[in-house]
Amino acid sequence: MLSSTLILIILSLFLGAGVWLFFVWAVRKGEFDDTERAKYRMLDDDDLPQEVKNEGKKKTDD
Amino acid sequence: MSVQDPCDHCGLPIPEADLVVDHIQGKDHRFCCHGCQGAYRIITGSGLGDFYQRRDWSETGLPQGAYENLYDDAALQAYVFPTTGGAEISLLLEGIHCASCVWLNEKYLSSLDGVHEARVNYGTHRARVQFDPARVRPSELFDAIAGIGYLPRPYSADNAQLAADRERRSLLTRFGTAVFLSMQLMGYSLALYAGYFQGMDPKAQTIIQWFAGGVTTPVVFYAGWPFLTGAWRSVRNRAPNMDLLIGLGVLAAYGYSVYALIAGGEVFFDTAAMIVTLILAGRLFEGAARRQAGAGVDRLLRLAPSRCKRWIGSATEEIDTSQVQIGDRLLISPGERFPVDGTLETGPTEIDEAAVTGEPLPVTRNTGEEVLSGTMNLASAVTLCVTHPATESFIARVSRLVEEAQARQAPVQRMADQVAAWFVPCVLLVACATALYWGTTADPTLAVLRAVAVLVVACPCALGLATPTAVLVATGAAAENGILFRGGDILEKTGRLTTAAFDKTGTLTRGKPQVVSIHPLGVSESFLLQTAAEAEWGASHPLAQGILSAARERGVKIPPTQGGTVMPGRGVEKRTDRGVLRVGSALFLQEAGIELPQHDLATDATEVHIAQNEIYLGAIILNDLIRPGATDCLRRLQKSGLNTALLTGDRQTTGERIGKPLGIGQIEGGLSPEQKARWIETQEKNGRKVIMVGDGINDAPALSTASVGCAMAGGTDIALETSDLVLTKPELGRVADAVQLAQKALRIIRQNLFWAFIYNLTAIPLAISGNLAPIHAAGAMALSSICVVGNSLRLKRALPRRTSC
The missing domain is CATH 3.30.70.100 (Alpha-Beta Plaits)
Structure with missing residues (x-):
């Protein structure tokens, strides 16, 4: 009982440490320098499938 | 396609003479100049034509020729x-x-x-x-x-900025670390609380306590390092402040728990970790708000170009602006900003001074007149004779003036710091007294334990949260409504205001002239308006824009023609089928030999006179109208207990025409920028707290002198730089919103401090007498924190949420 709890606790510590390292890496890389940017990212629809793009073009041409 | 269709690239109306039609990607496109055509071709040619569907702005772009290949x-x-x-x-x-x-x-x-x-x-x-x-x-x-x-x-980037960036990143890392570890810690603490009430295997309890201690140590000594060093500094300076109170509380809770861990007993590491985490969060948000408000700094300092062209005989060479010397002659093309102050050697030209004076109308400058750095040359290429080097230029001088004014203001004593200044010594004294008392009557270990218990109970958890949470919620709610407080101290000052002083042009008024009345002589009103609009067609002057928009509003048809000849500062002359049209000042018409009837329109508004050949047709009066919401704003400010005043550089009568209907208490006309600042200084000396609402460099000294300076956006970078309270949308109602919110925030901070104190005052005696079990203290502490945070959250609903943003 006690040893299984201990394993779980240590496991959660490792998980937390992993997430923390990821966070520190992100701060170092400057991911948080421009928080305004994130909300416009989804509007950069570069990855739309080709046919959707073509349809959009047709509409504006009409 | 009708004539009024704007340019496909820049969106401006196309003067018929300049129309450029191009066949791009199977479609005809219309442009106002070859520059726009080129830009459109580049953008669509790179497959980025989506830009034109994405953009949502309608402001004018940069003028043609703004970039003159100055950088090799x-x-x-x-x-x-x-x-x-x-x-x-x-x-x-x-x-x-x-x-x-x-x-x-x-x-x-x-x-x-x-x-x-x-x-x-x-x-x-x-x-x-x-x-x-x-x-x-x-x-x-x-x-x-x-x-x-x-x-x-x-x-x-200069070193100060690099340091600020590093500082921000380190704060963010500390906060993130504290949050992750506190999350782990909460799990252990929950188990320990449950164990306290339901009983728990002592071996398991010890192990979990060790884990709790393990994760708390980095929170205290890494994440909490800024508080610990701050506390140490305050001890060395003998000036107890909030950092000392926090540092003391954190160390006491941590130290006690470490002792209990070794000696056996209840630990409360979670208290120490929570204080650090929550207060770090407060600092982080406060810094973000301040940075957001100060985003104009770079742009202000770089208003003057860093390279310019110097005449050498009949040729020019490119040099760094910093190398320019007094007496140098510089060539400034249309669309360029003046790099330094000087006098014009060739002229006249029209100059956009909006960036430094807030004056929305272009100003005409003749040969020999002085021009300021940072203003933009609009009409023709001119030669500038330098009178001040770059370090002494207008922009540099104003930047220094503003810096000085800001430095002169007494450093704000935060409310919590004032509290800490006497609370910390008191707590220390009480703790010492407790140790002494129990040391003489009981055994020394118990005495130390009880003294530490006093320190822990007195821990400023709620006290430390009282101000930052309220400031945080209030600034957040304000930001959602387009009001940016430059920090908690500004919020506090705004809450204590007694007087609101307003600038006139561009603040209480729109700053854009609009047609108020039409006075035709022998013709119909719409004919006069049509004639004026025809002559002004294609002109970018604000008066011309005012006339054109009035014509459009009234549905007057404007026949498409070529653009007229603009005489800077005087008017427009245009040859049409029905003769020469002249639209401009009275002087302009008189010089053309047209007799103007003697009339007395007797206003301080701008008169535009219109003539066809030698026949005078009448005048159009344009005026700067009062902003919508001005009446409501002033009424609400007065209801909040503030006096109102109008400070204007215009004549007293003009000030009264605007101010009287608005119910402004005090109207001061004919004030220079220095006099405005002095007026505010006098008021402040008499114990009043003044907010100055303005928008140009005119007001920069007044904005810095006032307790709270407020720039209406649409104002200039320099005005944004000087103001403590920034409005992202030029709506006067937001000034009243800001004042009401700040007053409410101040009330809530006082309530918070009161509750936090009540808790401490009741808990400390219990701890002294040794009647307070640590677990109960921890529970009560959490409860008081929740009270304070909940009370602060009420500020979120203090402002009505706007439907339009």
Whole structure:
């Protein structure tokens, strides 16, 4: 009982440490320098499938 | 396609003479100039035509010729830094309006050959481009940006900025660390609380306590390091402050728990970790608000171009602005900003002084007149005789003035610091007394334990949260409504205001002239308006815009014609089928030999006279109208207990015409910027707290002198820089919102401090007498924190949520 709890606790510590390292890496890389940017990212629809793009073009041409 | 269709690139109306039609990608497009045509071709040619669907701005773009290829590779080399696998250069982009401009610049730069990555910051308009110097030269990057219609300038961050960036990142890392560890800690603490009430295997309890201690240690000594050093500094300076109180509380809780861990007993590491985490969060948000409000700094300091053209005989050479000396003669093309102050050697030209004076109308300057750095040449190429070097230029002087004024203000004593100043010594005394008392009557271990219990109970958890949470919630709610407080101290000052002083032009009024009345002589009103509009067609002067928009509003048909000849500062002359049309000042018409009837329109408004050939047709009166919401704002300010005043550089009568109907208490006309500042100084000396609402450089000294300076946006970068309270939308109602919110925030802070004190005052005696079990203390502490945070959250609903943003 006690040893299984201990394993779980240590496991959660490792998980937390992993997430923390990821966070520190992100701060170092400057991911948080421009928080305004994130909300416009989804509007950069570069990855739309080709046919959707073509349809959009047709509409504006009409 | 009708004539009024705007240019497909810049969106401005196309003067018929300048129309450029081009066949691009199977469609005819219309442009106002070849520059726009070129930009459109580049943008669509790179497959970025989406830009035109994305953009959502309607402001005018940069004037033609704003970029004159001033930067060659030799000059740019100083800004290029080698990186692994290439080089990097930082730029500042002028002309960014919205997210799609950022998108366009990033995509276009990235598509160039030799560019690895291009990133544009939304807030600061700074671009960082990583490129391969072997395949692309920096000047090619500059030309590329200029080609799509933006103005690039080289940028190098100074040391202060680098330090601020590092500081922010380290704070963020500390906060993130504290949050992750506190989350772990909460799990252990929950188990320990449950164990306390339901019983628990002592072996398991000890293990979990050790884990709790393990995760708390970095929170206290790494995440909490700024408080600990701050506390140490305050001890050395013998000035107890909030940091000392926090540091003491954290160390006491931590130290006690470590002792209990070894000696056996209840630990409460969670208290120490929570204080650190929550207060770090407060600092982080406060810093973000301050940075957001100060985003105009870079742009202000870089208003004057860093390169310019100097005459040498009949040729020009390019030099750094810093090398310009008094007596040098510089060539300034239309669309360029003046790099330094000087007098005009050739003229006249029209100058846009909006950036430094807030004056929305272009001003005509003749030969021999003085022009200021940072203003923009609009009409024709001129030669400038330098009177001040760059370090003594107008912009540099004003920047220094503002800095001085800000430094002169007494450092704000935060409410909590004042509390801490006497609370800390009191707690220390009580703790010592407790130890002494129990030391003489009981055994020494118990005495130390009880003294520490006093320190822990007195821990300023709720006290420390009282101010930051209220400030945080209030500034957040304000920001959602387009009101930016430059920090908690400004919120506090705004809550204590007694007087509101307003500037007139551009603040209480729109700053854009509008047609108020039409006085025809022998013709109909619409005919007069039509004639004026026909002559002004295509002109960009604000008075012309006012007449054109009035004509459009009233449905007057404007026959499409060619643009007229603009006489700077006088009017427009235009040859049409029905003769020569002249529209302009009374003097302009008189000089053309047209007799004006003697009439007395007797206003302080602007008169525009119209004549056809030698026949006088009448006059149109334009005036700067009062902003909507001004009446409501002033009524609400007065209801909140503030006196109101109007300070204007205009005549007293003009001030009264605007101020009287608004119910302004005190109207002061004919004031120079210095007199405005002095008026405020006098008021402040008499114990009043003044908010100054203005929008130009005119007000810069007054804005800094006042307790709270407030710039209406649409104002200038320099005004944004001087103001403590920034409104993102020029709505006067938001001034009243800000004042009401700040007053409420102040009330809530007082309530918070009161509750936190009540808790401490009841708990400390219990701890002294040894009647308070640590677990109960921890529970009560959490409860008081929740009370304080909950009370602060009420501020979120203090402002009505607007439907339009």
